[in-house]
């Protein structure tokens with residue numbers, strides 16, 4: 001148990017399945033298994049195929065797996081489906097052929113091949129070529145490997161999607177193999193919040209992993225409470241020899257800094273461990289904090305050439321074309337979202353793979369409902385209000401799909417690898433310039449091409465100034481798309497949406513109300529950046545937006561929420577007296593509970 005990697009986003013773990021194997025009967029049983037294990041059917045088939053390859057053909061279990069896989073053999077050549085909401089389990093089987101690295105800008109790759117490194121274990125080399133289908137190192141990988149493998153501390157900066165994960169994992173794992181720490185096999189355990197701590201402990205008892213991947217909150221929980229056998233978990237962690245902080249800037253920025261520093265107290269001091277820090281964005285003010293986590297002679301590798309702009313140059317890819325546009329009027333907000341998303345799906349070719357970011361989870365949910373219920377364009381929805389199981393299923397489905405649309409919040413902004421994303425659309429100003437860069441990085445990965453569209457409301461146009469040095473241009477064609485003057489199908493759909501809300505459609509009203517209060521919560525915190533002084537001005541924008549959603553009058557907010565938001569007495573705010581909201585014509589009971597239930601935001605990793 002030597003390596004700890006702290007990872008700020010959810011990383012999938014696959015439940016063990018071999019004990020559940022016997023007694024399974026083909027498709028129906030497979031689906032049961034899928035339900036039980038909370039993984040996609042594709043993954044179960046993949047796991048089964050993996051198990052099969054380890055078994056001798058004469059073993060009864062091998063025959064059973066053969067039979068179970070029977071119907072699914074050959075499916076791997078079928079085209080991948082577009083995403084279908086709620087049907088995450090129905091992606092067809094895929095047997096992990098080395099992925100095709102399509103098109104892509106080869107200049108991302110260095111001249112150095114993995115093969116040319118005598119330090120890399122032959123089996124690792126085989127895995128890189130046969131499983132991942134890669135042979136040349138990317139720039140960040142080639143520039144950091146030697147130092148990291150030699151045990152030096154490394155601070156690495158490279159654009160999103162350029163292979164930082166392998167850059168830190170490969171040397172860490174190879175060192176473990178070389179130093180005999182792995183006993184011949186590398187095991188990895190992933191721990192994160194929203195799951196049972198006891199499950200982590202059971203797994204730790206079964207086997208201490210070579211690599212631990214953890215979110216800070218859960219790791220801290222374990223450090224404080226867990227014992228493995230009779231040994232405290234913190235005692236085991238005190239033997240960690242390599243610490244990796246992926247997305248370092250986020251982990252050492254104010255939000256998580258205290259948790260990370262507390263965790264570091266349990267690890268060997270920086271002189272007695274190796275520390276690898278990687279990120280696409282490293283703001284200057286954080287550099288000092290990062291240096292404190294490393295030895296004095298750390299190696300800095302920067303694959304982003306800073307220009308003449310004092311170090312604030314673009315961290316984005318040259319092959320991601322970025323443009324921005326402003327929604328003509330708040331009253332056109334909803335229709336503009338609909339038109340722009342439709343345009344992204346159809347841009348140049350018919351079946352693009354599009355990731356759409358909204359500022360809050362509730363807004364993601366609201367627009368997902370609009371698209372799935374009213375617009376004839378199914379979308380997947382991923383944000384922090386969904387359970388871990390749901391999020392894992394949806395992200396697996398989107399990862400494996402060739403095309404389709406994912407609506408999401410910042411849970412998908414960093415470190416998430418969905419191959420083949422053609423467009424990233426961001427509605428509303430992101431929380432920072434860095435967050436803009438990371439969200440954009442969901443396209444143009446591994447040298448592929450991509451487009452990034454930033455669509456701002458008229459009240460937040462100033463955000464563009466924060467992107468100075470980034471190659472983003474105003475796009476009049478996007479403005480034209482939002483401004484369409486001839487009546488079309490979208491207008492009919494908007495009309496239907498308005499009528500449904502005004503007639504008290506429970507789902508849309510509830511989602512709209514939650515989105516309204518989340519909008520206020522988010523933008524109240526951004527007023528300074530928008531150079532907006534009066535809360536009344538923000539409330540007036542929110543109320544106009546609620547009108548565009550179909551509300552006859554602004555949704556009312558529970559009194560305590562109004563107080564918490566500092567909106568007491570602000571003109572335009574409707575305060576609900578009882579337990580339900582109010583505002584639209586006919587309103588179902590019991591709304592607004594979501595917001596009342598809201599507690600202090602938890603600083604938990606997504």
Ligand SMILES: Nc1ncnc2c1ncn2[C@@H]1O[C@H](COP(=O)(O)OP(=O)(O)OP(=O)(O)O)[C@@H](O)[C@H]1O
Pocket residue numbers: 101109132134135136137138141158159160161162163164165166279280414415416417419441442445446
């Ligand atoms: N040497 C390589 N050759 C080709 N593809 C690679 C190579 N190394 C990594 N990749 C692929 O590039 C994609 C992006 O890699 P990865 O997720 O590690 O990027 P990242 O730099 O960590 O991005 P982010 O900053 O967004 O987390 C992945 O699909 C990965 O499999």
